[in-house]
Amino acid sequence: MQFMSDNAARVHPQVWAAMQAADAPDSPYDNDALSRRLDGLFADLFGRPCTVLWTATGTSANCLALAPMVQPHGGVVCHREAHIEMDEAGAPGFYLHGAKLMLADGAGAKVSPETIRAVIDPIRDDVHQVQPHAISITQASEYGLSYRPAEVAAIGALAKERGLGLHMDGARFANAVAFHGCTPDEACGSGAVQALSFGFVKNGGMGSEAIVFFEPGMSDMVRYRRKRAGHLQSKGRFLAAQIIAMVENDLWLANARAANAAAQELGTACGGRLMYPVEANELFVTMTAAEREALRAQGFSFYDWGADAARLVTAWSTEPAHVTALARAISAL
Amino acid sequence: MQFMSDNAARVHPQVWAAMQAADAPDSPYDNDALSRRLDGLFADLFGRPCTVLWTATGTSANCLALAPMVQPHGGVVCHREAHIEMDEAGAPGFYLHGAKLMLADGAGAKVSPETIRAVIDPIRDDVHQVQPHAISITQASEYGLSYRPAEVAAIGALAKERGLGLHMDGARFANAVAFHGCTPDEACGSGAVQALSFGFVKNGGMGSEAIVFFEPGMSDMVRYRRKRAGHLQSKGRFLAAQIIAMVENDLWLANARAANAAAQELGTACGGRLMYPVEANELFVTMTAAEREALRAQGFSFYDWGADAARLVTAWSTEPAHVTALARAISAL
Amino acid sequence: MQFMSDNAARVHPQVWAAMQAADAPDSPYDNDALSRRLDGLFADLFGRPCTVLWTATGTSANCLALAPMVQPHGGVVCHREAHIEMDEAGAPGFYLHGAKLMLADGAGAKVSPETIRAVIDPIRDDVHQVQPHAISITQASEYGLSYRPAEVAAIGALAKERGLGLHMDGARFANAVAFHGCTPDEACGSGAVQALSFGFVKNGGMGSEAIVFFEPGMSDMVRYRRKRAGHLQSKGRFLAAQIIAMVENDLWLANARAANAAAQELGTACGGRLMYPVEANELFVTMTAAEREALRAQGFSFYDWGADAARLVTAWSTEPAHVTALARAISAL
Amino acid sequence: MQFMSDNAARVHPQVWAAMQAADAPDSPYDNDALSRRLDGLFADLFGRPCTVLWTATGTSANCLALAPMVQPHGGVVCHREAHIEMDEAGAPGFYLHGAKLMLADGAGAKVSPETIRAVIDPIRDDVHQVQPHAISITQASEYGLSYRPAEVAAIGALAKERGLGLHMDGARFANAVAFHGCTPDEACGSGAVQALSFGFVKNGGMGSEAIVFFEPGMSDMVRYRRKRAGHLQSKGRFLAAQIIAMVENDLWLANARAANAAAQELGTACGGRLMYPVEANELFVTMTAAEREALRAQGFSFYDWGADAARLVTAWSTEPAHVTALARAISAL
Numbered sequence A, B, C, D: 001m002q003f004m005s006d007n008a009a010r011v012h013p014q015v016w017a018a019m020q021a022a023d024a025p026d027s028p029y030d031n032d033a034l035s036r037r038l039d040g041l042f043a044d045l046f047g048r049p050c051t052v053l054w055t056a057t058g059t060s061a062n063c064l065a066l067a068p069m070v071q072p073h074g075g076v077v078c079h080r081e082a083h084i085e086m087d088e089a090g091a092p093g094f095y096l097h098g099a100k101l102m103l104a105d106g107a108g109a110k111v112s113p114e115t116i117r118a119v120i121d122p123i124r125d126d127v128h129q130v131q132p133h134a135i136s137i138t139q140a141s142e143y144g145l146s147y148r149p150a151e152v153a154a155i156g157a158l159a160k161e162r163g164l165g166l167h168m169d170g171a172r173f174a175n176a177v178a179f180h181g182c183t184p185d186e187a188c189g190s191g192a193v194q195a196l197s198f199g200f201v202k203n204g205g206m207g208s209e210a211i212v213f214f215e216p217g218m219s220d221m222v223r224y225r226r227k228r229a230g231h232l233q234s235k236g237r238f239l240a241a242q243i244i245a246m247v248e249n250d251l252w253l254a255n256a257r258a259a260n261a262a263a264q265e266l267g268t269a270c271g272g273r274l275m276y277p278v279e280a281n282e283l284f285v286t287m288t289a290a291e292r293e294a295l296r297a298q299g300f301s302f303y304d305w306g307a308d309a310a311r312l313v314t315a316w317s318t319e320p321a322h323v324t325a326l327a328r329a330i331s332a333l
Helices: A013-021 A035-046 A058-064 A093-097 A113-120 A149-162 A173-180 A218-229 A237-273 A289-297 A320-330 B014-022 B034-045 B056-065 B089-093 B112-122 B148-163 B173-180 B218-228 B237-271 B289-297 B320-332 C015-023 C036-045 C059-064 C091-095 C113-120 C149-162 C172-178 C218-228 C237-273 C289-297 C320-331 D011-023 D035-046 D058-066 D091-095 D111-121 D149-162 D172-182 D219-226 D237-273 D287-298 D320-329
Strands: A051-055 A074-079 A100-104 A131-138 A164-171 A197-200 A209-213 A282-286 A309-313 B052-055 B075-078 B098-105 B133-136 B165-170 B195-198 B209-213 B283-286 B308-313 C051-055 C073-078 C100-104 C131-138 C165-170 C195-198 C209-213 C282-286 C309-313 D051-055 D073-077 D100-104 D129-140 D165-170 D195-198 D208-212 D282-286 D309-313
Touching: A013 A237, A035 A051, A035 A209, A051 A058, A051 A149, A051 A218, A051 A237, A051 A289, A051 A320, A051 D058, A051 D111, A058 A093, A058 A131, A058 A164, A058 A197, A058 A218, A074 A113, A093 A100, A093 B218, A100 A113, A113 A131, A113 A149, A131 A149, A131 A209, A131 B112, A131 D282, A149 A164, A149 C172, A209 A218, A282 B098, A289 A320, A309 A320, B014 B165, B034 B052, B034 B237, B052 B056, B052 B218, B052 B283, B056 B089, B056 B133, B056 B165, B056 B195, B056 B209, B056 B218, B075 B112, B075 C149, B089 B098, B089 D195, B098 B112, B098 B148, B112 B148, B133 B148, B133 D208, B148 B165, B148 C051, B165 B173, B173 B195, B173 B237, B173 C209, B195 D309, B218 C237, B289 B320, C015 C237, C036 C051, C036 C209, C051 C059, C051 C218, C051 C237, C059 C091, C059 C131, C059 C195, C059 C209, C073 D111, C091 C100, C091 D058, C091 D219, C100 C113, C113 C131, C113 C149, C131 C149, C149 C165, C165 C172, C165 C282, C165 D165, C165 D208, C172 C195, C172 C237, C218 D091, C237 C282, C289 C320, D011 D237, D035 D051, D035 D208, D051 D058, D051 D237, D051 D320, D058 D091, D058 D129, D058 D165, D058 D208, D058 D219, D091 D100, D091 D320, D100 D111, D100 D237, D129 D149, D149 D165, D165 D172, D208 D219, D237 D282, D237 D320, D287 D320
Parallel strands: A074 A100, A074 A131, A131 A164, A164 A197, B075 B098, B075 B133, B133 B165, B165 B195, C073 C100, C073 C131, C131 C165, C165 C195, D073 D100, D073 D129, D129 D165, D165 D195
Antiparallel strands: A051 A209, A197 A209, A282 A309, B052 B209, B195 B209, B283 B308, C051 C209, C195 C209, C282 C309, D051 D208, D195 D208, D282 D309
């Protein structure tokens, strides 16, 4: 019974079906009929014009999304536990040609206008210090917290005031939208975000994420950067097909709701053990080594989180029976 | 009837089957059981120890393969019509942090020890000029010519003499092996090549190429570079599955033989129109605009190659009836 | 008797005097009174507004001048024997983060609208090929030829038409201006050039070149790039002092005239041996090994230029007696 | 009466004299007689073999020194207030092609084995996290504290144990040696440091720092990197001359002793106001705005250090009368 990672989850049958339907000759790269549908599909979803590029991974999505906002001599403000800082092997430094990540604080891996200002205000306006060019926030955060629409909007207002770009790492964007019951556009602060990495791989996809640019012109240079990074797959129609399958009929939302519901069920069982409120599909739970051992002995797999806690992750495909079993097992600890 | 690109070809049913068989939870990234099989699989295939990394595209495969050979201040000797020079959007400059491509001549986009020496011998051994660090050759070449094992070995001997790395862009490696009827190892000059980009996408795969390192230690740093480039897919088991399906039971070879046979049939029909011998699955054919128009009117699609020629590409899935039809149509021009 | 390089020439006494006059405490970096005079000084010299940054070397001047024009995924069209291609150790690849030099032909290392078009016109307007972002020309060229004002203007018109930046490597800009007897602005095509590397080191300076930006805003980001490249010297007042000494009272022009006159005297003696007209302070002269040996035996030092020629370079400080002696010796060969 | 920066200090007369003596034709770049003396000069000074390259600035010295130790996908552990992190405009990210600075704590901007371990021990040994490749320490630190020889040796032992390079930013190395009365080699932990940026500009030079490599082979690639960064000045003999003048007859030490003595005199006057012990030529002094105002009214110039403190810097050329005057003025506050 697997609660280790939503990356380990299965590919949704509708995604498989869409990929197989795409297996007919078409133009290579992103000149196929499916890839050309993406802009319109997301414009409908967000209710505002946008351009959309597919790429295989969240890391490349984040870095390519930041590229038009950040010069090599600039910086990106993000939380000190952000995925781009902790888990992408220095990819932003590579893609942004040496630009610097500027680390902000905030409970639950969420930044705020206050914690961002604490980073950027002390920077002298001279050529000796790296100047911030953009802000990157994670929706839902690395601790499973989801920014409220108003919180994103407030960060966006600060970004605008300071002339900074705003990027959202939406590896679990679907879970945040599902949690808040808001629209996708609201989850982006109603126009505050200029570039969104919209994740599908953790939510039923195989290997395709969408980079959504709301700022006109940004995607123009990113098309070159994507190819230059070796991410313009020649059979790109299979990436477009995955995304379309996820967006059409709101499969992305249904999957996220399933994962979130499983997380809520577990959260109720965890009670006071919870280190953070459950606002997506991840739980961070205080638990002794003996308790974790006991759960593993019952067949549950998950990651330790430091010495005294566990991380539990649900996915669209987590079996309800497994969830209920784990919830009972935790209650019984 | 499509003769535009092997990139537009279908995914082989055995590849589909292997991918679907992989759709069970396993460890993410490349810690799954399938990814761990690759080293052994290719060691058997080549008859020498090697380490193997998957990546989604030929461009990333080439650049990651070159990374351990080339310092940012060095250069890579390649043909002036090589894919890395002409068609990868400057990816080597990105992945190699500004390293320079040094362009050599040679008929049919094949370099030789002579044309390589013509590039590197005039370089002064001082700090004002970029020094070569590696050689990259394409097997089969951009004009569909396949290096003989002895030709690769001779280039390898030069590389060794000058202390240069040797990389092979094997986007159509299968076609070259099939054409020569040699072993994979012989097609690499029997140990001359240190890093091989072994292509599968054009030959029945979906989105997975193998980087094969024959030099101990090279893959260690490339594992970091692959992640840093956003090419470590979280559901990597699907990439490993594609490669295994292609290599097991020699599907790669069967597919290449089919594509080559189709190319030979067309080549016979083209006769004196052929600009280069047909040694893989690409044909470059002298043809007037009117002739091309006539063929297109009969339902054949292909790329123009300059003003007076056409490029025809066959694939594993090109239907024999289409091949025969095109052969007849060309003969009838 | 030294004719090897103008880099080996002495520092002009007026430059020494200005440096010593600058040896009083002032603000560090470029906040001193001298550095702040540069914009106005060059605006007067060129008759148009500009911003000016000092840097120690021609290589850093060229690369920093190109930085605001060229994105990492773009290219710079230059002559295939341009200094930035042949003699800067790949610095453009470093400073421009992997951007590509695109090599054009042209007699005497001069490009023209025709040879530039021959490079850029075949580039497909798609993401697979690096797109040109700028043109760089050398005034005077690597073979001592000086672009006519109209030639620069014509290249500028092409640049404008294609949306490309135009940079001039003016390591020997002074010699070109002196040769043509034109204004500095005319030597830049009367507004065609957006960024000029104005060289002083070969012309009586010690270690200071001026980067002159005629395009508003370009210098803003280059100030950061200069610091980031470690070229913002803390005692920058000594670099500013050198430039001011060279520009005030037209020392730069007087020095260039002296060097050019010496070159003309030698040119007359060389007669039919000249490989190129003498339009600056460099001569490329057909000469057998035995003849070169004979000259060296008489105490003249210079570089071989391939197997059958010599390169002779004059400088502001070349002694007239040495020039006359070499002219006679060549005539007597 | 200037106590703002040692960067604003004058150039020592012996340095001027040596530069002028170098003003005769010699081979360009670093092929001149003076540049070739440096290796031997520093081998004598340190009592161990080394290779030495000059460069104009501390920023380029630091970054070039780190280049052979740090791959683009690696990291450099340094103090979070280190000059390379705070004041070099992201130069390490540029020179090291995106490598990451990893920020350690420590009182007075000094790191220790403990604070370094606190940074590197939590890094997972997998490809998702940037791995440390080197450590960089500043001697004397950004707060004017000098590492004891045993402290450097202990950091070196940790570096060796973990396979990390060790770099020392010695912008004020002379002040540290003078303070401890140790040998230069002891100040480097008796062989612990592999590459040292030995600063002269703040200590009586004009624009020349020495990069000293104690590790055989490291300088080979840095020669290329220096040229590629535009730091190989064509009249390099003037940079070598400065360094030789500073090292011969121990001018560097005499100058540092003078600056340190001035700092000690001020330190005594500051008494309990001192935020850090005075171990070099910088003082950080608690002082109200009104007190600073009072000092400035008496003609003393210096930088504020936050809202409640001042930074005072002495130099080799600070006039004793000014020092005494400032000491008295502080005592009288």
